[in-house]
Amino acid sequence: MSFLRACLMALLLPLLAAPALAQTASFEDLVAALPEGSYSARGAVVGDIALTGDPRAEAILTALLDGTLGVIAATGQVVTLAPAPADALTGAPVAEAGVAEAKVEKIRVNNGLRRDIRAALGILTLSDPDPAKRLAAADAAFRAPDAAQYALLDAAFQREQDAAVKSRLAEARAVAILDGDFPDAEKRAAIDVIARRGDADAQRILTPFAASPDPDIAEAASAALASIERSRMLWGYAQNIWYGLSLGSVLLLAAIGLAITFGVMGVINMAHGELVMLGAYTTYAVQETIRQNAPGLFDWSLLIAAPLAFVVAGAVGVAIERGIVRHLYGRALETLLATWGVSLILQQAVRSIFGPNNREVGNPSWMSGSFDVGQMTVTWNRLWILLFALAVFAVLLFVMKRTPVGLQMRAVTQNRPMAASMGIRTNWVDALTFGLGAGIAGLAGVALSQIDNVSPNLGQTYIVDSFMVVVFGGAGNIWGTLAGAFSLGIVNKFLEPYAGAVLAKIIVLVAIILFIQKRPRGLFAVKGRAVEG
Amino acid sequence: MLKAGFRAGIASLLLSTAAVAQDDTIKVGILHSLSGTMAISETTLKDVMLMLIDEQNKKGGIDGKMLEAVVVDPASDWPLFAEKARELIEADDVDVVFGCWTSVSRKSVLPVFEELNSILFYPVQYEGEESQRNVFYTGAAPNQQAIPAVDYLMAEEGVERWVLAGTDYVYPRTTNKILEAYLIGKGVAPEDIMINYTPFGHSDWQTIVSEIKSFGSAGKKTAVVSTINGDANVPFYKELGNQGVSAEDIPVIAFSVGEEELAGLDTAPLVGHLAAWNYFMSVDTPENAEFIEKWKAFIGDPDRVTNDPMEAHYIGFNMWVKAVEKAGTTEADAVIDALPGIEVPNLTGGTSVMLPNHHITKPVLVGEIQDDGQFEVVWETDGLVEGDAWSDFLPESAVLVADWVELKCGNYNTETKTCGGATN
Numbered sequence: 037m038s039f040l041r042a043c044l045m046a047l048l049l050p051l052l053a054a055p056a057l058a059q060t061a062s063f064e065d066l067v068a069a070l071p072e073g074s075y076s077a078r079g080a081v082v083g084d085i086a087l088t089g090d091p092r093a094e095a096i097l098t099a100l101l102d103g104t105l106g107v108i109a110a111t112g113q114v115v116t117l118a119p120a121p122a123d124a125l126t127g128a129p130v131a132e133a134g135v136a137e138a139k140v141e142k143i144r145v146n147n148g149l150r151r152d153i154r155a156a157l158g159i160l161t162l163s164d165p166d167p168a169k170r171l172a173a174a175d176a177a178f179r180a181p182d183a184a185q186y187a188l189l190d191a192a193f194q195r196e197q198d199a200a201v202k203s204r205l206a207e208a209r210a211v212a213i214l215d216g217d218f219p220d221a222e223k224r225a226a227i228d229v230i231a232r233r234g235d236a237d238a239q240r241i242l243t244p245f246a247a248s249p250d251p252d253i254a255e256a257a258s259a260a261l262a263s264i265e266r267s268r269m270l271w272g273y274a275q276n277i278w279y280g281l282s283l284g285s286v287l288l289l290a291a292i293g294l295a296i297t298f299g300v301m302g303v304i305n306m307a308h309g310e311l312v313m314l315g316a317y318t319t320y321a322v323q324e325t326i327r328q329n330a331p332g333l334f335d336w337s338l339l340i341a342a343p344l345a346f347v348v349a350g351a352v353g354v355a356i357e358r359g360i361v362r363h364l365y366g367r368a369l370e371t372l373l374a375t376w377g378v379s380l381i382l383q384q385a386v387r388s389i390f391g392p393n394n395r396e397v398g399n400p401s402w403m404s405g406s407f408d409v410g411q412m413t414v415t416w417n418r419l420w421i422l423l424f425a426l427a428v429f430a431v432l433l434f435v436m437k438r439t440p441v442g443l444q445m446r447a448v449t450q451n452r453p454m455a456a457s458m459g460i461r462t463n464w465v466d467a468l469t470f471g472l473g474a475g476i477a478g479l480a481g482v483a484l485s486q487i488d489n490v491s492p493n494l495g496q497t498y499i500v501d502s503f504m505v506v507v508f509g510g511a512g513n514i515w516g517t518l519a520g521a522f523s524l525g526i527v528n529k530f531l532e533p534y535a536g537a538v539l540a541k542i543i544v545l546v547a548i549i550l551f552i553q554k555r556p557r558g559l560f561a562v563k564g565r566a567v568e569g
Numbered sequence: 570m571l572k573a574g575f576r577a578g579i580a581s582l583l584l585s586t587a588a589v590a591q592d593d594t595i596k597v598g599i600l601h602s603l604s605g606t607m608a609i610s611e612t613t614l615k616d617v618m619l620m621l622i623d624e625q626n627k628k629g630g631i632d633g634k635m636l637e638a639v640v641v642d643p644a645s646d647w648p649l650f651a652e653k654a655r656e657l658i659e660a661d662d663v664d665v666v667f668g669c670w671t672s673v674s675r676k677s678v679l680p681v682f683e684e685l686n687s688i689l690f691y692p693v694q695y696e697g698e699e700s701q702r703n704v705f706y707t708g709a710a711p712n713q714q715a716i717p718a719v720d721y722l723m724a725e726e727g728v729e730r731w732v733l734a735g736t737d738y739v740y741p742r743t744t745n746k747i748l749e750a751y752l753i754g755k756g757v758a759p760e761d762i763m764i765n766y767t768p769f770g771h772s773d774w775q776t777i778v779s780e781i782k783s784f785g786s787a788g789k790k791t792a793v794v795s796t797i798n799g800d801a802n803v804p805f806y807k808e809l810g811n812q813g814v815s816a817e818d819i820p821v822i823a824f825s826v827g828e829e830e831l832a833g834l835d836t837a838p839l840v841g842h843l844a845a846w847n848y849f850m851s852v853d854t855p856e857n858a859e860f861i862e863k864w865k866a867f868i869g870d871p872d873r874v875t876n877d878p879m880e881a882h883y884i885g886f887n888m889w890v891k892a893v894e895k896a897g898t899t900e901a902d903a904v905i906d907a908l909p910g911i912e913v914p915n916l917t918g919g920t921s922v923m924l925p926n927h928h929i930t931k932p933v934l935v936g937e938i939q940d941d942g943q944f945e946v947v948w949e950t951d952g953l954v955e956g957d958a959w960s961d962f963l964p965e966s967a968v969l970v971a972d973w974v975e976l977k978c979g980n981y982n983t984e985t986k987t988c989g990g991a992t993n
Contacts, residue, residue: 075725146937146947147841148726151817179818236786243788268783279775286773384604392608394803398835406811413779415811487807488772489800493606497770532776537767538737 063090064125067114070100071107071143079152083182086156094160096124101153106140115140155180162192167201174204178237183216207233211241224256231260235411239264271411276529282418284525285425286487288518289480290498291505292429295517296473297353299506300436300449303361303470304368306375308502309495310382311474314352315345315481316490317386320395335400338482345478352382353474357467379495387492397485421483428479429518435472436514445469508548510558519559524548594637595630595899597622598657600668600678600689605645610799610878611670613829614692615640617879618667620867621886631893639663647677654678658685664899665690665889667882672696672739679704686901690889692881694824694846696743700958700971700979703901705908706928707885708878709847710956711747715794717933718822718845719748721948722792723755726820729789730761732781734797737766741796744824748794750962761789771801774808782812785819793821802826810838817841822935828874831942839938847917847931848880849944854918874942880916887913888923909974919953926971926979928956 066085070078082100085093096116099105104118114124121130121140145153158176161169170192177189189209196202210226218226227245230238238260245257290312297305322341326333333340356378364371399417406415436442447455448465456462481494488494509520524544531540555561599618601611622636630636639661643650650669657663658681665688669675672695682689682703694709722728733748735741745764752762763784765777785791797805802823809821822843828850831839850861857875860883865871888911889904895911896903908923915921921929930953936944959969959980969989971979980989 076727144945144947146725147817147820147843150841154817236783239783240786240788243786275779276776279773279779282775283773387604387608392604392612393829393832394609394800396835399807404811406813413812415775415808417807417811418775487804489803491609491800493770493800496606497772529776533780536765537771537777541768 063088063092067096067125068112070105070114071112071141075146075149079149082149082152082156083184086159087184087188089160092125094157097153097157097160099124100143100145101150101157103142103145105143107143109141114143117142151180155182155185159185159188162188167198170196170198170201171204174201174208177208178204178211181211181215181241183212183218186212186216186218214241214245220250220253223250223253227253227256227260231256231264234264234267236268239268268411274410275412276533277526278412278414280526280529281522282422282525283529284522285418285422286484287501287505287525288429288521289421289425289483290477291502291509291517291521292425292432292514293473293475293477293480294502294506295509295511295514296432296476297470298503299511299513299517300445301466301469301473302368302449302511303365304372304375305356305361305470305473306372306499307356307379307382307495308474308477309497309499310379310386311349311353311477311495312481312484312498313386313490313492313495314349314382315478316397316485316488316494317390317395317481318345318348318478319482319485320390320397320490323397334398335402337398338400338403338486342479342482345482346475347478349478349481350471350475353477354467354471356474357470361470362463362466379499383492383495390492392492395490397490399486403486417486421486424483428476429514432472432476433514441465441468445472504545504548507552508558510560513558513560516558516560523559594635595893596637596639596661596663598654598661598663598666598668599638599640600643600650600653600657600666601670602645602674603640603642606800607645607670607674610829611645613876614667614670614878614882616868617864617882618886620864621883623867624863625886625890631890631899632897643668643674647671647673650674651677651681654681654689655685658682658687663687664893664901665904667692667885669693670878675704676739688889688901688904690882690885692878692885694877696740697747697958697960698743698963698966700926700928700973702905702927702973702979704927705885705888705923706956706958707881707888709931709933710928710958711744711960712957713847713931713933713954714824714845715744715748716751716962717950717954718824718843718935719751719794721845721935722794722820722822725948726792727790728792728820729757730785730787730791731757732763732765732784732791732793734765734767734777734781734793734795736769736771736796736798736801738769738798741766741798744796745794747960747962754962767797767801769798769801771797772804774805775812778805778808778812778814781819782814785814791819793819795821795823796825797823798825799830802830806839806842807835815841816843816937826938827876827878828942828944829876831938832872832874836938836940836942840940842938843935843947844938844944845933845935846877846944847933848875848877848915849934849936849946850875851936851943851945852917852934854916856914856918857916860916884913884915884921884929888921888929905973921953924955925974926956926958927973928958930955 066081069081082097085097099116104116105124106115106117108115115121115130116124122128123130154176158173161173164170177185189205189212193202193205193209196205206229210229213222213226227242230241242257242261245253246261248254248257294308297303319341322344323337326337360374360378361371364374403417403420406413436445444460444465448460448462452462505520505524506517508524509516528540528544531543535543599615601615602608603612603615619638622638626635639657641653641657643653654666657666667690669678669691670693675691678689679701687703689704690707691704692707694714697710731752733745735745749762753759781793820843822845824845826844827846861875864875865873888908891911891913892904892907893899896907909925911923912920917932919932921931923929932953933950934946935948936946939945958971959966961967968982968984969980970983972981978988982989
């Protein structure tokens, strides 16, 4: 930025006939220079406005950041647009006739300029009584280094009492030193300050100094970079495992319903993905209703949607079983074709009702953003989905293993005639089992609506992956589905950085094919009398 | 095949209305997917074509003849595009076709248009490296979108390090090849360029976003040039937002994200990211205001948006109407000869011209995404940019020119002074 400022000075020198714009240009001149010129030149002007320390600076820069600063095209007068048009410098209202809509142009701001404005505003709030604001100011200064701010940052650092803010200011001061023309000793000290952060930002700032002409500085920077690199590599493994678990949880959610219908019942249900989609659309419908009737409940929308999605998808599942699948038991190929037909009908039905476009499903506030564990970023939505997947799994396991319904389901799928002769209504249990699997697919849809598009095609993306997980884990074994989902997720995520997303997927698929050749029944084969043929 | 058959059945039902049409109308074929994965983007283009045809009929048609739309549904199924194109031209006897979205669907219909000698208007930005006698490209070539976008980032945001991220198919691969050659030509070191491809509909962006983050921490200003297609964008931007990558740190400039795509998602994590197009709904011109008003009235929904490919159809349709009026016939050869040189106003206040290489002139705009799902223009080219069929930045295509007026050739080699003949 200092280079750009030099350019700007060179450009404006003949105009203003002043040796250094920053020192001599009046606040009024600087504000008048805001609407014109390239974004980077204007970024320098913004910095100079902050350095004047003029009391009007904060309001003007905030207006610029918010996009409420305009200029009257004919006169070049800078005006604030909100609440009513007024001169930016004097605050005097501008006559309405003079600012007919077409004559006032909003001053354009882009990302780079916005960053400069934030840094400039940071400078202005360095002495704010609120420590949180001072911390934000130090952060802004850290992100947009400018040697011209050194004096102000140094002064702020000297008088700062709050430890957290002080250390942040030290870092901001260090990047300002590294940005400018300071003695080598100071620069080395600054490098040490930055190196202590040990994160990606430190790496970003220090990398150029590893090639510094001064051997001392180059050595200090290289050493710091090497240690950052080591710790980042270790954290990289942890990060990959986390990503793998997270991908695994998505696979688990998508596959767990199929583990019942395909794994336990042996029905190849090609409409499984569409049941997931119905769950996602239920979430959308719930959110729309909440938005219109009770916006305050928005954060609860997913909790409300989950049981509804279970019921909707479960009911459709029971209807599919009663209407189609039960006539086709034992005829795998016909089941496959019939359920695929159902999947097309469901897709087009949703397309006709909701339209072909994506529907907007918002993230509740507790599912947005991320937190850092060491140098690893954990996003809240992924964490909640992992917990949700495990919870669904635990509940399903409990239902299958510890309840009378689960006992009947297992009895019917293991030996139908025997179960029937013990007085179990096998038809009823079949419908219930299929409905349970479908309902869980609906639950998966609620979770997937948070990370993927809600569109009629949502299901197609997951159907192949779901079958892959169930077959790999071992059909009929719910634990196998869990192990299969997480191992596929983790393997995929470790391959991805090396092989790329496309190749990683192919490698995993080929590996599964080879694995199935070796162990046709998957990771955890069901043993005993349940195994047929 | 079952899928194709099933959909073909539905489509032929839709067609029955067209079959009973009178003979004294000019038939306009519309070849856009109304079902399947691409329905999300293409349905709108079908609607805008119906609106334009309706408008023209209200003005009295062309030389007293009414226009009649023939709509077919190729169902996002590439081979079906070729079948449906043949059906339109042979069975329905249409005089012109407006259609296709993906490059693979366009490639699949090319031989049909060549064989049956008809006209196709293709409205979507694409990878270039093509010029066919029967096709008129009203979307942007790479030099009308990708190259100016990169110029903007270099000049105005000082970007020195580049991530070229795309979906794994022909448009991103060719565009990235051109961009890579261009960037290296501008003095960017190869290690400052990271190229990444993902499958269609990719939804787990955690690894890639964290790679972008660490790529961006090398001390140089970094930007992402995204040719990620359609649906995969939403989870990508969500992940960027969740991992705290803001547009001020690492801006993403997209070539496939427009108003229509933004309409279906929560724009909060996208604010400040960029897109390069030749048209934005927010452009403030009287022509655009009129177009938006008509569109909303036609579709009966005040919340519907307009986007770049819609403008391309608007320009293409008006050019075709003018060419038919000039030629005095709808006969394909006469119209193809009449089209180059035709000028019509576009919606951004300029006048687009059909060039001899069958591409058009367009302005290039860079816009920032706003929280209402609209774009605010932050930069635009000084004038209109001429579409270049063969990129100047790839050695194998730099020597090629397309000129259907003087040279009568789509891939004339300026070094060997020969015409390459059949287009690929």
